[in-house]
Amino acid sequence: MRTKKGSCRKAYARTDVGKKRSMNQDFLFCSTEAVGSFQNLFIVADGMGGHKAGDHASKLCVQEVVSTIKASRHKTPVTIYTQAIDAANRSVYGEAEEYLEYEGMGTTFVSCTINDGIMYAANIGDSRLYLLRGHLEQITEDHSLVGELVKNGRITESEARSHPQKNIITRALGTDEEVCADYYEKRLETGDIILLCSDGLSNMLDNEEVEYVLKHSKNIETATETLVEKANKNGGEDNISVVVIKIENEDTEGEK
Numbered sequence: 001m002r003t004k005k006g007s008c009r010k011a012y013a014r015t016d017v018g019k020k021r022s023m024n025q026d027f028l029f030c031s032t033e034a035v036g037s038f039q040n041l042f043i044v045a046d047g048m049g050g051h052k053a054g055d056h057a058s059k060l061c062v063q064e065v066v067s068t069i070k071a072s073r074h075k076t077p078v079t080i081y082t083q084a085i086d087a088a089n090r091s092v093y094g095e096a097e098e099y100l101e102y103e104g105m106g107t108t109f110v111s112c113t114i115n116d117g118i119m120y121a122a123n124i125g126d127s128r129l130y131l132l133r134g135h136l137e138q139i140t141e142d143h144s145l146v147g148e149l150v151k152n153g154r155i156t157e158s159e160a161r162s163h164p165q166k167n168i169i170t171r172a173l174g175t176d177e178e179v180c181a182d183y184y185e186k187r188l189e190t191g192d193i194i195l196l197c198s199d200g201l202s203n204m205l206d207n208e209e210v211e212y213v214l215k216h217s218k219n220i221e222t223a224t225e226t227l228v229e230k231a232n233k234n235g236g237e238d239n240i241s242v243v244v245i246k247i248e249n250e251d252t253e254g255e256k
Contacts, residue, residue: 019236025054026241049105064088077120092174106175132193136211143171200238204231
């Protein structure tokens with residue numbers, strides 16, 4: 001199989017319940033194969049709500065996004081994402097309105113696709129997307145109370161991880177009739193590493209720890225497993241979800 005320079009051929013995903021929760025309310029999607037007109041697709045969703053509601057919200061969100069992308073006839077990634085996110089929001093919000101056991105449910109959402117060397121990303125909530133290129137950079141912006149405090153310089157990133165209101169989300173999918181996602185576009189380079197994660201990772205490890213693991217692991221599988229292991233060792237206070245993507249070299253021949 002021939003791949004283009006700057007394309008994505010390697011990705012690895014892992015989700016873990018953590019040490020304190022009885023149920024995993026995160027849901028992942030990780031495909032290096034085409035999904036509709038996308039050449040690949042990666043998603044992390046972190047559900048919220050009562051017993052089973054968060055679990056249902058994240059799963060329903062991802063399933064609806066994937067099915068909409070597969071069926072979409074739009075051409076541009078942002079337009080496709082917008083269509084898929086709106087469809088997912090209608091499904092999650094509709095079930096929360098219809099069924100008492102799902103009342104108040106919602107989910108964060110962070111996703112990316114790499115098409116012809118360009119990353120297109122979308123996010124709602126505080127699940128994150130990072131890019132490692134020399135140093136680790138958070139690409140997405142947290143839609144959370146502490147995220148706003150950090151942005152305004154009132155607290156530091158370190159203080160945010162232990163802040164008593166760190167779980168207050170200011171924007172989520174499925175909690176309102178309409179949803180507003182943020183979109184990002186970035187040209188990638190050979191050797192770039194992309195990390196998508198739920199706050200079960202970012203609240204347990206600082207950026208320096210994450211960067212060290214990504215830089216010094218022998219491969220992305222080891223990096224992913226190590227990040228989950230370290231988050232659990234540091235307390236594992238929430239579900240932990242990690243997707244790591246490696247951007248390959250130049251045109252190559254070979255099997256996936």
